[in-house]
Amino acid sequence: MDKLLYINGEWMGSELEKINVTNPATGEIVGTVPNAGVKETREAIDAAYSAFLEWSTLTAYERAEYLEKLYEMMVENKDKLAKLITIEMGKPLSESKGEVQYAAEFLKWFAEEGKRVYGRTVPSHTKDKRMMLIKQPVGVVAAITPWNFPAAMITRKLGPALAAGCTFILKPAEETPLTALMLAMLCEKVGIPKGVVNVITGQPVQIGEEFMANPKVSKITFTGSTAVGKLLIKQSAEQVKKISMELGGHAPIIILDDANVEKAVKGVLLSKFRNGGQTCICGNRIYVQEGIYDDFIQKFIKAVETLKVGNGLEEGIEVGPIINKSGYDKINMHVQDALNRGATCLLGGKGEQQDNAYFYYPTILADVTKEMIIMNEETFGPVAPIQKIASDEEAIHYANDTMYGLAAYVFTENYSRGLNVVESLNYGIVGWNDGVPSAPQAPFGGMKQSGIGREGGIEGIEEYLETKYVSIGS
Numbered sequence: 001m002d003k004l005l006y007i008n009g010e011w012m013g014s015e016l017e018k019i020n021v022t023n024p025a026t027g028e029i030v031g032t033v034p035n036a037g038v039k040e041t042r043e044a045i046d047a048a049y050s051a052f053l054e055w056s057t058l059t060a061y062e063r064a065e066y067l068e069k070l071y072e073m074m075v076e077n078k079d080k081l082a083k084l085i086t087i088e089m090g091k092p093l094s095e096s097k098g099e100v101q102y103a104a105e106f107l108k109w110f111a112e113e114g115k116r117v118y119g120r121t122v123p124s125h126t127k128d129k130r131m132m133l134i135k136q137p138v139g140v141v142a143a144i145t146p147w148n149f150p151a152a153m154i155t156r157k158l159g160p161a162l163a164a165g166c167t168f169i170l171k172p173a174e175e176t177p178l179t180a181l182m183l184a185m186l187c188e189k190v191g192i193p194k195g196v197v198n199v200i201t202g203q204p205v206q207i208g209e210e211f212m213a214n215p216k217v218s219k220i221t222f223t224g225s226t227a228v229g230k231l232l233i234k235q236s237a238e239q240v241k242k243i244s245m246e247l248g249g250h251a252p253i254i255i256l257d258d259a260n261v262e263k264a265v266k267g268v269l270l271s272k273f274r275n276g277g278q279t280c281i282c283g284n285r286i287y288v289q290e291g292i293y294d295d296f297i298q299k300f301i302k303a304v305e306t307l308k309v310g311n312g313l314e315e316g317i318e319v320g321p322i323i324n325k326s327g328y329d330k331i332n333m334h335v336q337d338a339l340n341r342g343a344t345c346l347l348g349g350k351g352e353q354q355d356n357a358y359f360y361y362p363t364i365l366a367d368v369t370k371e372m373i374i375m376n377e378e379t380f381g382p383v384a385p386i387q388k389i390a391s392d393e394e395a396i397h398y399a400n401d402t403m404y405g406l407a408a409y410v411f412t413e414n415y416s417r418g419l420n421v422v423e424s425l426n427y428g429i430v431g432w433n434d435g436v437p438s439a440p441q442a443p444f445g446g447m448k449q450s451g452i453g454r455e456g457g458i459e460g461i462e463e464y465l466e467t468k469y470v471s472i473g474s
């Protein structure tokens with residue numbers, strides 16, 4: 001599957017060097033994409049800049065029609081897109097289908113939300129003045145996305161950007177460019193005008209630097225690691241670009257002793273092992289109160305034992321491969337460090353390399369402590385470290401003792417304890433008796449070093465709008 005860049009409505013870049021895309025479940029090369037650099041990035045920016053003139057003046061209703069068509073096209077092509085996601089990213093096919101639907105929903109939600117970009121009038125302090133606030137699109141948006149949700153991390157940015165009247169250049173992750181280019185193909189099919197959506201693949205550093213240096217780009221929206229996010233924030237200062245940053249997390253899960261154990265097991269299973277533990281809101285550390293500890297552990301082991309690991313294209317697989325060797329090495333390092341420092345392995349604790357494919361078995365670690373790397377850094381793998389805690393206060397203290405603030409979870413049936421924990425957590429998202437909080441209509445984003453801004457919800461479109469205040473004299 002050899003794909004090309006999509007710039008100004010044309011497929012180009014066949015003369016460029018190629019980047020291989022591999023299937024993480026087999027290590028096989030499944031496609032190639034062009035290795036673009038500064039020149040192609042400039043072309044894409046120019047195209048988006050020219051297209052902005054017309055796209056931004058369409059009515060919200062006209063833009064919504066395109067987004068609704070794109071939604072329908074994604075749903076029609078769900079099986080194809082899902083297979084592509086599994087092939088280049090590895091997640092089980094059923095999860096990929098779920099991702100396509102979830103990704104498409106962002107287009108539908110923002111198609112509607114674009115019609116509700118309201119301005120305001122403000123009472124004046126003098127009789128001869130009127131004061132008016134209007135909302136306008138920020139301009140050309142450059143998006144940089146990660147590999148763990150090859151479709152949803154794109155539409156979560158594309159939907160609101162296009163609905164607001166912005167034009168768009170996407171640089172997808174090197175690991176998963178094929179899904180991005182298939183989305184570009186669907187944009188072409190539904191007739192989104194040329195230059196409104198552009199996709200370039202290639203050198204992240206060069207492309208990123210051009211996004212930042214080019215004055216035609218008004219906004220950078222990024223999802224990825226905190227380290228790269230910090231670099232982009234620094235680079236964005238030069239031209240004071242608008243930025244949205246969805247960065248790393250280290251989600252705590254708190255299980256209080258009045259939790260419903262079945263609900264907690266189900267919630268932790270979903271939060272921890274979805275996508276093989278490779279999402280930024282996956283539970284990273286689990287704090288279980290003494291009174292429920294033994295019961296939870298016993299039922300949790302039973303549930304995790306049944307998870308089937310393997311190639312996500314095969315029927316019944318629930319945990320796919322790890323994205324690449326460095327991801328796999330990191331998981332091994334975190335587990336080894338925990339074991340060296342006294343953790344007890346209750347399940348799993350090992351991985352398996354098959355040629356160039358890397359699998360890690362669902363793992364449960366008990367007796368973990370605060371100093372262990374796994375309790376502080378994102379593992380991005382199917383490992384559940386569990387620490388026993390005595391009180392709500394202790395759990396809250398541990399939960400907040402991190403530089404991250406993306407997602408946190410609490411399981412309790414007690415309303416006032418639940419509210420107290422929810423209000424005390426320094427996190428942008430809290431799942432209360434819920435392991436899967438993400439939804440297009442709800443704002444997603446982090447506090448502290450987990451990011452800047454929100455995606456989804458009514459907040460999601462604000463990120464792509466400027467507020468202009470007009471003072472009208474007599």
Ligand code: ADP
Nearest residue numbers: 144145146172173174204205208223224225228
């Ligand atoms: P991960 O560790 O999950 O791969 P990264 O933050 O490295 O997360 O990658 C997320 C996205 O950021 C990818 O599209 C990647 O190509 C891009 N990226 C990585 N480094 C840079 C950089 N220096 N400038 C711009 N984009 C980058």
